[in-house]
Amino acid sequence: MGVLRRIAPLVASIVLVIAxxxxxxxxxxxxxxxxxxxxxRDRENMQTTLAGLGKQYLLFSAKEPYDxxxxxxxxxxxxxxxxxxxxxxxxxxxxxxNYGVALVGLDTKPLNLYAPAGPVPPPTxxxxxxxxxxxxxxxxxxxxxxxxxxxxxVAVGVPVMVANQPxxxxxxxxxxxxxxxxxxxxxxxxxxxxxxxxxxxxxxxVASTGGVGIGTPLPAGAVLDALRRGRSGLLTYDDAxxxxxxxxAPLGQAGWGAVxxxxxxxxxxxxxxxxxxxxxxxVALLALAAITIGVLGYKRETARRRFQExxxxxxxxxxxxxxxxxxxLYEHLASELxxxxxxxxxxxxxYVDLDRFKPINDQLGHEAGDxxxxxxxxxxxxxxxxxxLVARLGGDEFVIVLHDxxxxxxxxxVAERVVAAVGREFVRAGTAMRTGASVGIAVSRGGGSDAxxxxxxxxxxxxxxxxxxxxxxxxxxxxxxSSRRSSV
Numbered sequence: 185m186g187v188l189r190r191i192a193p194l195v196a197s198i199v200l201v202i203a204x205x206x207x208x209x210x211x212x213x214x215x216x217x218x219x220x221x222x223x224x225r226d227r228e229n230m231q232t233t234l235a236g237l238g239k240q241y242l243l244f245s246a247k248e249p250y251d252x253x254x255x256x257x258x259x260x261x262x263x264x265x266x267x268x269x270x271x272x273x274x275x276x277x278x279x280x281x282n283y284g285v286a287l288v289g290l291d292t293k294p295l296n297l298y299a300p301a302g303p304v305p306p307p308t309x310x311x312x313x314x315x316x317x318x319x320x321x322x323x324x325x326x327x328x329x330x331x332x333x334x335x336x337x338v339a340v341g342v343p344v345m346v347a348n349q350p351x352x353x354x355x356x357x358x359x360x361x362x363x364x365x366x367x368x369x370x371x372x373x374x375x376x377x378x379x380x381x382x383x384x385x386x387x388x389x390v391a392s393t394g395g396v397g398i399g400t401p402l403p404a405g406a407v408l409d410a411l412r413r414g415r416s417g418l419l420t421y422d423d424a425x426x427x428x429x430x431x432x433a434p435l436g437q438a439g440w441g442a443v444x445x446x447x448x449x450x451x452x453x454x455x456x457x458x459x460x461x462x463x464x465x466x467v468a469l470l471a472l473a474a475i476t477i478g479v480l481g482y483k484r485e486t487a488r489r490r491f492q493e494x495x496x497x498x499x500x501x502x503x504x505x506x507x508x509x510x511x512x513l514y515e516h517l518a519s520e521l522x523x524x525x526x527x528x529x530x531x532x533x534x535y536v537d538l539d540r541f542k543p544i545n546d547q548l549g550h551e552a553g554d555x556x557x558x559x560x561x562x563x564x565x566x567x568x569x570x571x572x573l574v575a576r577l578g579g580d581e582f583v584i585v586l587h588d589x590x591x592x593x594x595x596x597x598v599a600e601r602v603v604a605a606v607g608r609e610f611v612r613a614g615t616a617m618r619t620g621a622s623v624g625i626a627v628s629r630g631g632g633s634d635a636x637x638x639x640x641x642x643x644x645x646x647x648x649x650x651x652x653x654x655x656x657x658x659x660x661x662x663x664x665x666s667s668r669r670s671s672v
Contacts, residue, residue: 220455224418227431227444232416234372235433235442237488238382241365242437244495245280245358246324250342251503253354258344260287260352262295269550271298274356277504280364283337283357287344295352302333304357314385314439315341319353326438328386329360329399336360336399338390361398366391377428378446383408385439402443407432411441420448502576504554505561513575513583517635520587524631529588531628532595535642536564536602538580539620539654548615555612556619563605567598583639592627592659599623599657607655620655622646627660641665 252274259267271285275298278285284299292307305311315325319341327339337357343350360366365382369391372380379393387408389397402408406421407430416433427448434441500512508516517533524531538560545553557580564574564582573585584602589595606621624646628638641660649658 220452223452223455224429224431228416228418228433231431231442231444232433234380234444235416235435237368238365238440238442239435239437240488240492242326242435242440245340246326246342247495247498248278248280249274249285249340249354249356250324251498253342253344255503258287258346258352260289260295260344260346264296266550267296268298271296273551273554275300278356281340281356281358282362283332283335283359285357286355288341288353288355290350290352299357301359302335304355305330305332305337305339311386312339312341315339315355318438319343326384326440328384329388329390331399332357336390338384360390361395363391366395366398369393370395372444374444374446375450377450378444381443381445382435383411383441383443385412387411390440404428404430404443404445407443411443412439505558505576507561507565507582508573508575510575510577513573513577513585514635516573516575517585517638520585521628521631521633521635521638523587524628526631528630530590531631531638532586532589532598533626533628533638533642534584534586534595534599534602534657535624535626535639535646536582536584536606537622537646537650538606539622539650541580541619544617544619548612548617552612552615552617556610556617559610560606560619560621563608564602567601567605583642589627595625595627596657596659599625603655603657622649622654623657624649625657625659 252270256270258270261267267287271287275281275285283301284297284304286294286299286304287296288307289295294307297304309330311328311330313328315327318325325341327341329336329338331337336359338360339355339357341353341355344352344354369380369382370393372393374380379396381389381393381397381402382391383402384390387401389400389402392398397403403423404421406419410417410419411432411434414434418429418431420427420429422428423445428445429448429451430443430445432441432443500509500515501507502509517531520531523529541553541556544556557576560580560582561574561576564584568574568584568586571587575583575585577583584598586595586598602623603621606619610617610619624642624644626633626638626641626645633641641664644664645658645660648664649656652658
């Protein structure tokens with residue numbers, strides 16, 4: 185009995201150690217299995233998020249030529265000089281398209297083309313098929329990756345509408361290996377063997393980590409088959425004898441998809457290592473991964489926010505000058521009038537129309553005219569206070585909204601600054617140009633006018649300024665009010 189009492193604690197300790205070790209092995213195995221599933225799920229969630237960013241990029245890419253096609257007047261005559269000038273201006277100001285732009289008839293015959301970076305793919309290129317299919321369904325179209333002049337390019341097509349009927353197409357081209365999308369994807373890194381890809385509807389690489397394989401099919405047939413069926417998920421495949429893990433998700437636009445690949449050994453290696461020493465290393469690796477995912481998440485959120493801000497800005501601002509557009513003007517003016525009614529303040533509107541602007545367009549071209557409009561916008565902004573608003577209604581018409589006007593003299597002082605600022609000489613490429621400004625002033629006493637009436641009064645005063653010799657300002661008064669009533 186004495187011997188048993190002496191060895192009992194030892195036996196109990198050995199049993200406890202063995203039990204603890206066995207339990208540790210079982211728990212480690214279960215933890216490893218759970219960790220593998222969690223790791224795979226996290227990568228899938230990240231892939232879905234990246235696909236969402238890619239979709240926003242495609243929508244943003246389609247919006248730019250769509251807005252361009254919807255503004256201005258098109259001749260649609262083959263080789264028309266004005267149409268070509270518009271194409272040239274579009275490419276010069278485009279934030280995304282860097283290769284060329286074409287005006288194409290509905291019969292696919294080219295009407296006009298500006299492609300300074302090289303030849304564009306011929307109409308017979310099969311890469312246009314997804315774009316044509318989308319256009320036939322009434323959606324902006326995106327092509328597959330095509331090769332033109334040795335460069336991988338993608339085309340985005342939108343209709344040119346005349347009287348609510350499609351009459352032609354704007355086809356804008358971007359070089360995928362030098363696009364903002366490639367710059368973003370190139371910053372995504374997943375270990376030593378990991379690569380991120382964006383693929384088109386034909387399975388060709390649009391953008392990739394390190395620019396690997398752009399324009400060529402992704403060597404993962406099972407992944408491409410799943411994307412064509414609209415699936416997202418994770419699977420393993422063999423790449424030249426090397427097992428790889430792929431996570432993938434469709435963008436939900438143009439048949440494109442986002443794919444991330446990594447060797448199985450690297451993807452699961454830290455989790456499958458087992459032992460305590462490796463487990464401690466795994467903690468460090470997971471901490472590093474958390475930091476990496478956090479940085480990537482921050483970049484992803486920043487990119488998403490920038491996309492949304494850019495889309496929102498384009499919806500409320502003039503593309504050429506960056507000023508508020510008509511929609512934002514009416515929204516801002518209605519808000520100012522509401523505040524003026526609550527606080528008993530006055531609001532003034534200055535309607536500005538440029539004088540002798542048409543000869544600049546006719547003699548020096550639309551590019552020079554656009555440059556003048558941009559400079560006029562800057563001069564108008566410099567003539568107002570912080571909190572006031574300058575908007576472009578279109579063409580050479582601008583509106584200034586002055587909030588909390590202390591007196592009529594305050595509005596006329598701004599009008600005088602505007603007339604003086606616009607009247608200064610413009611110089612472009614060594615050529616001096618002059619224009620002027622006719623300004624109509626209308627003041628809402630205590631916010632008592634609505635936006636439409638206030639703008640109409642300022643417009644009427646502006647026309648009186650033009651009739652009186654131009655390059656001057658006129659304030660809306662009782663005489664103009666009487667003439668407006670008599671005309672009604």
